[in-house]
Amino acid sequence: MSAYSVTEPSKVSKWVAGLLVTLYAIITLLPLVWIISTSFKTGPDSISYPPKVFFEPTVEGYVNLFTTRTRPAVSELDTLPPPDGLMEEIARRQGTIITGPSRFAERFLNSVIIGFGSTALSIILGTLAAYAFSRFKVPLKDDLLFFILSTRMMPPIAVAIPIYLMYRELGLSDTHVGMILLYTAVNISLAVWLLKGFIDEIPREYEEAALIDGYTRFQAFRKVVLPQAATGIASTAIFCLIFAWNEYAFAVLLTSGNAQTAPPFIPTIIGVGGQDWPAVAAGATLFLLPVMIFTILLRKHLLRGITFGAVRK
């Protein structure tokens, strides 16, 4: 007879669990792999059927993403001087010449400014509000908390028209500030609720000890509460950033020239010189990176953040 443990899972169940997790990972990762591999394909390779798993990688998609090109007549192409630089050479290979940079870099930068800006603002305001809700006697506290959450009870796009009109009147349409404020307004309810939960879990005694040790309320908050809440702040920041980063509907509606973010821009690449799937895929791949890096950097916190409070230490 072999001894078995009550708490340790059996070999079979471990094996089954491992298999399920692997399967799930494959299913979720497949679209990513698809996008990333398409971004390194040539135009014909990207639409070939059956799909090519093995192909000769090229950065055509990335060159096309960052440039605008024209397709001159073949006779004209032959009369041009030899290509100047790698990008020009890759463009020539496709029978095009580069006429200038595309607006992708600019749109990407807009996404970074608006995404991180609104995340930072949501976190700052959310942490302060959550602290106040957690620690102070706020009149009508429960009603206020419900009101804050109620902004999440409908899809934000349902109020798109009033916001559109409001923004036009206020001159906030198509501005970075306008988009940062909008995304902050959407995210703040999530931030307040999540962070209040985290701050509630921090024993008051820490601050009280600091107050007695001669610190002011704000110093105690900054030096004692904030380091304790780092985990919660990090995971809240990830959720806020993912929303602001991926938001499409408001971005389409409210931005066009100046403050347009990457999500509404990427689909427009399709229209430039035929269906350039590698360029679209390249845009999507680059667009994934910042959130991916941010999440990987904070992932230790994220995991602890999600399970926070489930088991008291």
Added chain:
Amino acid sequence: MAEIVIRNLRKEFGAFTAVQGSSFTIKDGEFFMLLGPSGCGKTTTLRMIAGLELPTSGEILIDGEDVSQRPASQRDIAMVFQMFALYPHMNVRKNIAYPLVSQGVPKAQVQQKVAEVAKILRIDHMLDKPVGGLSGGDRQRVALGRAIVRNPKAFMMDEPLGALDAEFREIMAEELRALHDRMHATTVYVTHDQLEAMQMGDKIVVMNHGVVEQFGTPQDIYDHPATLFVADFIGSPAMNFLRFDGTAVAGAETVTLGENPVTLPQLQEPASGSLVLGVRPEHVSLSDTAPLRGRIEAVEYLGTTQIVTLSTPFGAVKARTSSALSARPGDLTGLNLSAPRLSLFDATTGRAVRTAANAGVFHG
């Protein structure tokens, strides 16, 4: 160090009154216990002295200065919490140094002070450890270190031994008292453990339902409880209560229980109606000839002594007797009550009747 005077201190939380009109004085250098069951207002009182709660009304004087409406940071008080409240993101050294850093003390001086304090508390070998891995006793030492490092006017301790194992509690109680005897720092200590209060305190305030029931030295409170609540709360086993109806005039030296006259300290005020005679178990002795009769119900052996539970017409009585005395459940016997140590209470008000014995110990 400082004297702390509490005058008519009151705290309301909405409709609930946590502390109602407390008054007492904590002398300079005293080890002062706030004792009572949970919810009696002792912690609220402590937190008001520390400045973590502001009183609804009343005065708190530290060294003659009214600080009742000042924030904690301006009161120069240190506090030790039940859950230690060590800053988890700092190591032992930083925890102890923290109050000094807040005052802007120069670095070299901070290091020196921390080393000094760590030595006193015998935690100098663990200064660079994170606080997370420490045992309960060591955590409490670090918390004490953080409190004593800046020589505050007074220490507040909120059940500092409550979170420790029984074994550590004993050791830390001794250490605390030894530390106090060495530093003579005014200390206010909250506990619900009457044994701890008796063992460590110079003075005790017993609170119940937000009211100060009695204030005095452990001995006075034990020997001459001012109310039925105090009599019941202090001592283990608790004081015996013999309930009877009777009348006694001022100056009387006996009361009549049923048909038995019982001698007690001379009454200084009249008492009548439903009364309670209080007697500590150690002041009950068994004697076959005594007129007050009882039946032995149970015997608990405690080594040198035993607790004999008897049923009498006036209620159950526990007697602490020598283990050598033979007592068998079912036996009928007589009870002698030691006259000078008896207390008489008015059952309706719950207050002790003033007698020659307790007159001197009651404060207001």
